[in-house]
Amino acid sequence: MTWLDLADDAPFDAWTLPYGVFSTTGEEPRVGVAVGSWVLDLAPLAAVEGLDGSHLFAQRTLNSFLAAGRRAWEAVRGWVLELVTESPHRDLVEPHLVPLAEATLHQPFTVADYVDFYASQLHAENVGRIFRPDSPALPAAWRHLPIGYHGRAGTVVVSGTPIARPSGLRRVGAPGSDVEFGPSLKLDIEAEAGFVVGTPSKLGSRVPLGSFEDHVFGMVLVNDWSARDIQAFEYVPLGPFLGKSFATSVSPWVVPLAALEPARVTPPTRSPAVAAYLRDGDPWGLDLQFEVSWNETVVARPPSRELYWTPAQMLAHMTVNGASVRTGDLYASGTVSGARPDTGSFLELTWNGSDPVTLADGTRRTFLEDGDTVTIRATAPGPNGTRQRLGEVTGTITPPP
Template sequence: MTWLDLGDDAPFDAWTLPYGAFSAAGEEPRVGAAVGPWVLDLAPLAAAEGLDGAHLFAQSTLNPFLAAGRRAWDAVRGWVLELVTEEAHRELVEPHLVPLGDVELRLPFTVADYVDFYASQTHAENVGQLFRPDSPDLPAAWRHLPIGYHGRAGTVVVSGTPVVRPSGQRRAGGPGSSVTFGPSARLDIEAEAGFVVGTPSALGTRVPVGAFEDHVFGMVLVNDWSARDIQAFEYVPLGPFLGKSFATSVSPWVVPLAALAPARVSPPPRSPAVASYLEDGEPCGLDVEFEVVWNGTVVSRPPLRDLYWTPAQQLAHLTVNGASLRTGDLYASGTISGPRPGASGCFLELTWNGADPVRLADGTQRTFLENGDTVTIRATAPGPAGTRQRLGEVTGTITPPPAP
């Protein structure tokens, strides 16, 4: 499939070809594609071939390329696939393969807006039982529409950025206990899939389910860090705020939707029937398996294929009221949790709000995150001809809050 010697442990194969922003040896950031243990430096390659869009890859983020639209995305992917699969291009390509270990990976795109959904039924039901034990597990609207909230674009950070433990107001104990201020004692993760918008839409128009691939360029892995004690105190009546706005980590590589074509699946059955603007006539789900690693121990494997509301439906709902899309918009699935044991996408569920600690490989037990803990989220998906493609990883380490 490729003339490159990738090996079995290559972070990305010659099919996935995700895009990101990198810098090497003090040079200005620019756009590259990852293949094996290298970054393919696209700007000089495109210039050498006289491509019209060569300037798009000399930019510090993916945004100009994202804005170029689907025809450009497809054309560039076809060109890169040809470069790495046809032996005739070896002499041209080899000088522009930069070892991953020699580069600094940047936030791949400038985030315009950030929206987080709540699309996993298992997660929503579990949170309902934990946070609202005297009420129905699912909110009344949950089966009718993809529930979501707006996050903060300015606190989306690239994988590897330290996560400072947030502080806020929370109750010292159960309902009726005193309210205190201080560092979160129930710091958590959320394993999510994020979707990056390339083509914008006009204010006052809708983006239908069928136009998903015309507007969304690709997928990133997301860890939406969450302070559960702050969240539990503040979220009524307007939902998450300070409990989630302090940091959201994303992977440095954006996997194009075209690479995920072999992973398309039908979503689970839905009842009641969805509104007409949410109807999806073709498989819009994604068979992506996540892996959550806590201080080196794999503690969970959440499946994206169980997502009740698909990414295409989330986009359609996001715009059905006429809200516009902008290049660089990011929207995420919400925590991905499956119904089987070991498939929880957050530690709130995995430890059942701290009642059932997780034992790590070093013998320690954890309920929520302690200072110095590192969490890495990885993902894989079906590739062509029965292969399995790696989709990258997002990682972060908890650091103490600043001194008062």
């Protein structure tokens, strides 16, 4: 329930309440919470209320608020929930509601480090069959631990940022053929869930499964743009490098973990049994429904509930060797894929270009062309049988520099 007049197609309801950074004409960027078709301007509202820590919302990024820790996150969410659901607060809140249409959205947090995982078994098997047809589809370690790679924090960009087509070395034909340098001819997407660290950990310590909610603030939608021809040539034996590092897009709104409680599910049964540090008695599998739109044609709806590894397990594995995490660290699930056509990459959707997809304008496509726009959206179960929208991440391909 809320006193706000929320349209059925509003971007966010009064439960999700994601955090972002926005600005209006002539004003500096600051922290806001999205509700309905508005942004709740937290800094002046908190100042009027005389709240401790109101300065955290006058910042150009969420990082200071993220670093404040779980107790602060819970207190602020409780305050905002009360403001938008209890009608006596209406007169106080209404002057601080900014129409989303009048707001410029910025990258919500400064990324400290970026790690991308490989948590979907269907995606891993599909990629294995395409790239390594004469080898087992899954790497030997895949069922034992969450496989991942370290990406580039400096090339994480906010939704709406144009994506320049990357160039690199690639084979011109079958394995063993000539190698040439040039723009990627197999530019692809990866629909993913990303997780944002708030509370850091100490170098030489571990973050156990039970401490996941103490360290991770929330979730963003991620498109890990991928140049498949560059990737296929370079990735053995050390994994992705230039085929991935040119750009990763994130949604401008960070959905707090608390909003995702109704979406929690038990992940698939693991076989063989995993190591003790990965055994989760209170699992954080998530029932997210993604939607991938290619030039406004919906081409896939990949589900996340079958992801083999949970975000809590990813964090536990990432720190089990004593590696620390920092405020603003981003780590992602890897491509979320179901059975074709509901795959989170065009590599799988078109089976490496051998099975083109037809868009609404009649064109048949395999990989991205200059001018193409991809938008990834997601929803999840909300309280009392509702369905909550989790935002979107979009990007348009531009020619190589």
